[in-house]
Amino acid sequence: xxxxxVPYIFILPAVTFFLIFTVYPVISSLLLSFQKREGSExxxxxxxxxxxxFQDELFYKALGNTFLILIxxxxxxxxxxxxxxxxxxxxxxxxxxxxxxxxxxxxxxALVASxxxxxxxxxxxxxxxxxxxxxxxxxxxxxxxxPFWAKVxxxxxxxxxxxxYNMVIFLAGLQNIPGSLYEAAxxxxxxxxxxxxxxxxxxxxxxxxxxxxxxxxxxLQLFDEPYILxxxxxxxxxxxxxxxxxQNGFRYFDFGYASAIAYVLxxxxxxxxxxxxxxxxxxx
Amino acid sequence: MKKWLSIFxxxxxxxxxxxxxxxxxxxxxxxxxxxxxxxxxxxxTVWGWNVAAESMELAVDGFKEQYPDVEVKVEDIGRLDxxxxxxxxxxxGGNGLPDVVLVESDRLANYQEQFPDALTNLSEMGYDKxxxxxGEYKLSVTQNSDGDFFAAPWDIGPTGVFYRTDIFEEAGVxxxxxxxxxxxxxxxxxIKEKTGTNMVPVDIAKDDALYxxxxxxxxxxxxxxxxxxxxxxxxxxxxxEVIKQLNNExxxxxxxxxxxxxxxxxxxxxxxxxxxxxxxxxIMDQAPDQSGQWGVFQLPAFEEGGNRAANLGGSDLVIPxxxxxxxxxxxxxxxxTTEVDPQMKALEEKGIFPSLNxxxxxxFFNQESEFFSNQKIFKLFADEVSDIPVANYTSDYSRAFDxxxxxxxxxxxDGKDIETALQDAAEKxxxxxxxxxxx
Numbered sequence: 001x002x003x004x005x006v007p008y009i010f011i012l013p014a015v016t017f018f019l020i021f022t023v024y025p026v027i028s029s030l031l032l033s034f035q036k037r038e039g040s041e042x043x044x045x046x047x048x049x050x051x052x053x054f055q056d057e058l059f060y061k062a063l064g065n066t067f068l069i070l071i072x073x074x075x076x077x078x079x080x081x082x083x084x085x086x087x088x089x090x091x092x093x094x095x096x097x098x099x100x101x102x103x104x105x106x107x108x109x110a111l112v113a114s115x116x117x118x119x120x121x122x123x124x125x126x127x128x129x130x131x132x133x134x135x136x137x138x139x140x141x142x143x144x145x146x147p148f149w150a151k152v153x154x155x156x157x158x159x160x161x162x163x164x165y166n167m168v169i170f171l172a173g174l175q176n177i178p179g180s181l182y183e184a185a186x187x188x189x190x191x192x193x194x195x196x197x198x199x200x201x202x203x204x205x206x207x208x209x210x211x212x213x214x215x216x217x218x219x220l221q222l223f224d225e226p227y228i229l230x231x232x233x234x235x236x237x238x239x240x241x242x243x244x245x246x247q248n249g250f251r252y253f254d255f256g257y258a259s260a261i262a263y264v265l266x267x268x269x270x271x272x273x274x275x276x277x278x279x280x281x282x283x284x
Numbered sequence: 285m286k287k288w289l290s291i292f293x294x295x296x297x298x299x300x301x302x303x304x305x306x307x308x309x310x311x312x313x314x315x316x317x318x319x320x321x322x323x324x325x326x327x328x329t330v331w332g333w334n335v336a337a338e339s340m341e342l343a344v345d346g347f348k349e350q351y352p353d354v355e356v357k358v359e360d361i362g363r364l365d366x367x368x369x370x371x372x373x374x375x376x377g378g379n380g381l382p383d384v385v386l387v388e389s390d391r392l393a394n395y396q397e398q399f400p401d402a403l404t405n406l407s408e409m410g411y412d413k414x415x416x417x418x419g420e421y422k423l424s425v426t427q428n429s430d431g432d433f434f435a436a437p438w439d440i441g442p443t444g445v446f447y448r449t450d451i452f453e454e455a456g457v458x459x460x461x462x463x464x465x466x467x468x469x470x471x472x473x474x475i476k477e478k479t480g481t482n483m484v485p486v487d488i489a490k491d492d493a494l495y496x497x498x499x500x501x502x503x504x505x506x507x508x509x510x511x512x513x514x515x516x517x518x519x520x521x522x523x524x525e526v527i528k529q530l531n532n533e534x535x536x537x538x539x540x541x542x543x544x545x546x547x548x549x550x551x552x553x554x555x556x557x558x559x560x561x562x563x564x565x566x567i568m569d570q571a572p573d574q575s576g577q578w579g580v581f582q583l584p585a586f587e588e589g590g591n592r593a594a595n596l597g598g599s600d601l602v603i604p605x606x607x608x609x610x611x612x613x614x615x616x617x618x619x620x621t622t623e624v625d626p627q628m629k630a631l632e633e634k635g636i637f638p639s640l641n642x643x644x645x646x647x648f649f650n651q652e653s654e655f656f657s658n659q660k661i662f663k664l665f666a667d668e669v670s671d672i673p674v675a676n677y678t679s680d681y682s683r684a685f686d687x688x689x690x691x692x693x694x695x696x697x698d699g700k701d702i703e704t705a706l707q708d709a710a711e712k713x714x715x716x717x718x719x720x721x722x723x
Contacts, residue, residue: 124540145540230489233689234693235698250368
């Protein structure tokens with residue numbers, strides 16, 4: 001044992017686990033995506049899973065749903081997160097730590113529990129939400145069994161969960177902006193709104209990029225909420241890519257096909273993340 | 285920085301995505317070795333879920349009286365967990381599987397066809413001698429194409445229409461007059477008009493149970509006996525025509541999920557609920573104050589005098605080939621499924637309806653149920669068992685189930701034409717399963 005190799009011994013356990021639980025499944029899943037099962041044997045099927053995937057209407061539908069959620073929900077969520085973060089960073093708000101914890105809480109709540117609460121609240125016939133709406137004279141909405149409203153309900157559940165999480169990241173970013181910038185701007189006669197757009201927003205750019213990439217990845221892998229809330233229904237209107245992957249793997253036992261879906265998803269996420277970083281010009 | 289970050293992200297992502305496809309069978313090991321061939325001994329582990337697992341637990345004492353040297357560990361690990369672990373375990377050659385697993389009848393073929401060698405052939409162990417103790421329907425789901433048992437028949441779900449006697453009375457409808465689905469719709473209209481109550485709860489987007497009962501009662505199913513896709517059949521069209529008519533007359537209460545259906549039932553928002561016999565327990569559990577306000581009649585027929593028997597649900601026991609104590613596992617399965625005593629305990633205490641014919645001779649079946657207006661409801665269900673038509677669930681049951689629930693949603697919620705919707709469903713199944721569409 002020399003001082004040179006000691007560090008390697010320290011990281012050995014972590015690397016071993018990484019190899020067994022990450023690298024090995026990654027490779028075996030890639031191999032699986034080129035196989036299909038005949039009886040209880042796996043046989044090589046070439047690109048069959050992939051060609052089938054590109055002709056699969058349901059896959060495109062899942063892709064479409066996922067991107068729709070991405071395009072509509074992520075901006076809403078990040079906008080809300082910034083607004084809340086700025087508010088909680090201001091000197092005017094009292095009980096800051098209470099609000100911070102309150103907003104962050106959903107992110108650490110068990111996904112299944114929160115989804116079930118949403119399910120109960122959004123029930124068409126007995127849910128709290130429709131009950132409250134009835135006071136203002138709105139007819140019951142089929143939150144989970146109407147194709148349009150099911151998407152809305154799903155997005156609401158995700159927004160509820162992740163806004164606070166992003167808020168904390170923005171908050172950290174806000175606190176890193178030197179106060180002297182604001183002082184200087186004030187002396188030059190810039191109002192609060194100008195300060196926000198000319199100091200806060202540009203200073204937060206790397207944070208925006210970070211949260212945007214994270215949210216994109218998170219949305220593309222969206223599974224728990226649609227799985228529990230809607231099971232992808234009605235008529236697949238809330239089917240996401242990972243849910244489709246799960247169905248093929250664990251309901252239909254089509255592991256080869258499921259692996260192919262996984263790899264196409266990996267490719268999409270990789271390309272998107274790269275494009276976002278390229279577009280944001282992160283070259284520091 | 286940029287390159288490093290993207291590589292890191294990519295690797296992380298791949299790992300995240302794949303964690304959905306990999307999986308671990310869990311660390312459960314099956315018990316100690318029993319000597320093969322000799323008297324059953326040693327420990328076995330059994331997987332099941334809620335009342336079914338409890339029923340198996342109830343049987344353990346009786347089993348141990350016959351075989352004092354055995355230990356049976358019943359584990360209630362949740363219905364979906366059973367399937368998930370069973371799938372992963374079978375796919376990985378039997379890792380981490382117990383000695384006995386409970387599987388629902390409609391999912392059996394899935395496992396048997398996908399993993400043909402992974403389930404113990406019970407006929408080879410002598411189960412054939414029990415063949416004439418079960419009805420034709422039950423044999424059809426537990427035997428493979430060679431007529432060998434790969435699962436032991438256990439409970440069965442003969443269907444019936446549960447109805448609220450007080451609501452029927454208020455509307456002046458006599459349940460005995462409901463003989464066909466047309467009568468049922470007419471009765472529904474009267475009830476809605478007189479009392480404002482809906483006729484039937486349906487989880488339109490997620491469950492096609494009503495459609496499946498209607499298919500089965502007509503002797504049809506998703507696939508025909510050769511395994512060809514059969515959703516475009518006359519029977520299938522007729523079933524959806526009835527369901528669509530119920531919907532058009534606004535007799536269906538759309539519910540979300542199982543809990544929604546149960547709430548609608550106990551809150552008196554529906555006058556009838558067509559379901560399997562197991563629903564008796566749910567009603568009695570959830571609405572104890574409605575004793576005497578419930579009754580049961582058989583499913584209406586499609587034409588006067590037509591078949592009114594069907595099955596919904598039911599489960600059976602399998603022994604994974606990986607079990608290293610098959611002898612004891614088999615002894616337990618045989619005791620549990622072919623002796624009258626454990627069956628009656630499961631029925632009386634847990635409401636699980638046996639498929640073993642000889643149980644129907646028991647006194648219990650002639651008892652009147654106070655809760656169900658002093659009707660002999662168990663007799664009604666028992667008499668139905670021998671008329672239940674055979675259904676071919678096949679290895680692609682889950683795909684068809686999902687596709688047909690979607691089809692139901694597109695017909696009832698989006699107003700899609702039945703003929704087109706069924707044609708589209710058949711085409712979709714064809715491209716997914718490589719099966720032919722039956723002519």
